[in-house]
Amino acid sequence: GQQLNQSPQSMFIQEGEDVSMNCTSSSIFNTWLWYKQDPGEGPVLLIALYKAGELTSNGRLTAQFGITRKDSFLNISASIPSDVGIYFCAGQNLNYGNKLVFGAGTILRVKS
Amino acid sequence: DARVTQTPRHKVTEMGQEVTMRCQPILGHNTVFWYRQTMMQGLELLAYFRNRAPLDDSGMPKDRFSAEMPDATLATLKIQPSEPRDSAVYFCASGFTTVSYNEQFFGPGTRLTVL
Numbered sequence: 001g002q003q004l005n006q007s008p009q010s011m012f013i014q015e016g017e018d019v020s021m022n023c024t025s026s027s028i029f030n031t032w033l034w035y036k037q038d039p040g041e042g043p044v045l046l047i048a049l050y051k052a053g054e055l056t057s058n059g060r061l062t063a064q065f066g067i068t069r070k071d072s073f074l075n076i077s078a079s080i081p082s083d084v085g086i087y088f089c090a091g092q093n094l095n096y097g098n099k100l101v102f103g104a105g106t107i108l109r110v111k112s
Numbered sequence: 113d114a115r116v117t118q119t120p121r122h123k124v125t126e127m128g129q130e131v132t133m134r135c136q137p138i139l140g141h142n143t144v145f146w147y148r149q150t151m152m153q154g155l156e157l158l159a160y161f162r163n164r165a166p167l168d169d170s171g172m173p174k175d176r177f178s179a180e181m182p183d184a185t186l187a188t189l190k191i192q193p194s195e196p197r198d199s200a201v202y203f204c205a206s207g208f209t210t211v212s213y214n215e216q217f218f219g220p221g222t223r224l225t226v227l
Contacts (some may be wrong), residue, residue: 042218
């Protein structure tokens with residue numbers, strides 16, 4: 001089956017630092033999505049990527065769709081306390097319809 | 113501000129009881145997904161519908177779980193009988209999806225505890 005490896009599992013950083021996390025897959029994906037989940041809430045879509053090599057920004061967030069189509073990364077610049085949460089990557093392979101496979105998540109903690 | 117809504121937000125029940133969770137997708141979205149989130153397994157897709165037709169329920173234990181969309185504004189997930197291992201947060205998500213366009217928007221979830 002499809003699997004995503006997301007790393008790191010957790011990060012504890014100083015406010016103002018940049019953050020980088022990534023996901024890798026053993027199979028090719030056609031779509032990569034990045035979500036953030038706050039405690040007690042559902043995941044919120046941050047960025048969607050549809051083309052290999054695509055680089056997309058949303059404020060201080062930047063995500064890229066890897067050229068091999070087997071990986072994606074998310075960067076957060078100049079972190080602030082409200083960036084705290086769990087970040088998930090999700091991938092879609094067209095052979096499986098609209099199913100998304102989710103990574104295990106990266107827990108981000110920010111020291112202010 | 114269009115959002116997916118889910119009820120109830122929390123449910124505590126005893127083993128063997130029937131549980132029904134409801135979801136109102138965002139108006140105009142053609143696809144509805146049911147996910148389950150646990151610490152051990154993470155986010156798992158249980159089932160999804162497009163234009164109210166079930167497309168895939170391979171992630172769902174079919175002996176006790178059932179998912180339906182009686183109309184375009186309501187999706188339900190039912191567990192009968194419930195078991196302690198069903199304790200989890202259940203999310204509904206909706207999107208206007210095509211074969212290659214797949215942005216999914218999540219509701220706040222139903223936290224289920226089966227004693």
